[in-house]
Amino acid sequence: MLIGYARVSTPAQSLDLQVDALVQAGCDKKKIFTDIASGSKTARPGLDKALDYAREGDILVVWKLDRLGRSLGHLIEVVKGLSDRGIGFKSIQESLDTTTSGGRLIFHVFGAIAEFERDLIRERTNAGLEAARARGKKGGRKRALTDKQISIGKSLAADKSRSISDICQTLKISPATYYRYIHQ
Known part of the structure; x- marks a missing residue:
């Protein structure tokens, strides 16, 4: 029996492409298991x-191979565990079938390539972030209030006759922003 497994990293992504491919490969839709989790998550x-x-x-x-394993080591561990139990493994995109000796060889090669690709992406991302930092750029969201606005907000908050909603309305901010920057 063919048992399918599909995974996407975030809820914003769709499992449809993978599930459709698994059904087309011969998996019963009721026998397809799914996760919405980063590949690095152990759970x-x-x-x-x-x-x-x-x-x-x-x-x-x-x-695809990278849908199964967190790393090459984990991928090999999972497939070896399957093999030890007499269970085969197939990857549609890589046309890989470990029920054959050639498939087992190719599995190891593709696993190494997939990990290499992920490492390259990670290295390029980190290099880009470092280059941006070197140019004085900071990551993350901009602050919601300037130092001047915070000073004004604190002055308004010192006046006990003013309500929080009045201060928020004056500064055009939400109560959450008020508590984050002014109320301390």
């Missing part, structure tokens, strides 16, 4: 359910 209940559900002779199918 993935959908994967745990898929691994518990799989029995000897079954094949776990994923859309």
Whole structure:
């Protein structure tokens, strides 16, 4: 039996592409387990359910290698665990099938390439952030209030006859911003 597993990193992403590909590959829609979690997260209940559900002779199918493992080490660990239990593994995008000796060899090569690609992306991102910092740029959101606005807000707050909503209305800020910057 073919058992599917699909994962996306954030709720804003859709599982539809992966689920459709798994169904087209022969997985029963009722036998597709899913997660919405970053690949770096260790807690993935959908994967745990898929691994518990799989029995000897079954094949776990994923859309792409990086959907299964957090790292090359984890990917190899999961596939070896499946193999030890007599369960095969297929990756649709990489046309990989570990039920064959050639598939097992290619699995290790593609796993290494996928990890290499993720490392390159991480390195490029970090290099870009460092270059921006070197040019004096700061990451994150801009402050909601300037120092002058904070000073005015504190002066208004010192006047006990003024309400918080009045101060917020005067400065055109929300109560949360008031408490974050003025009320201390």
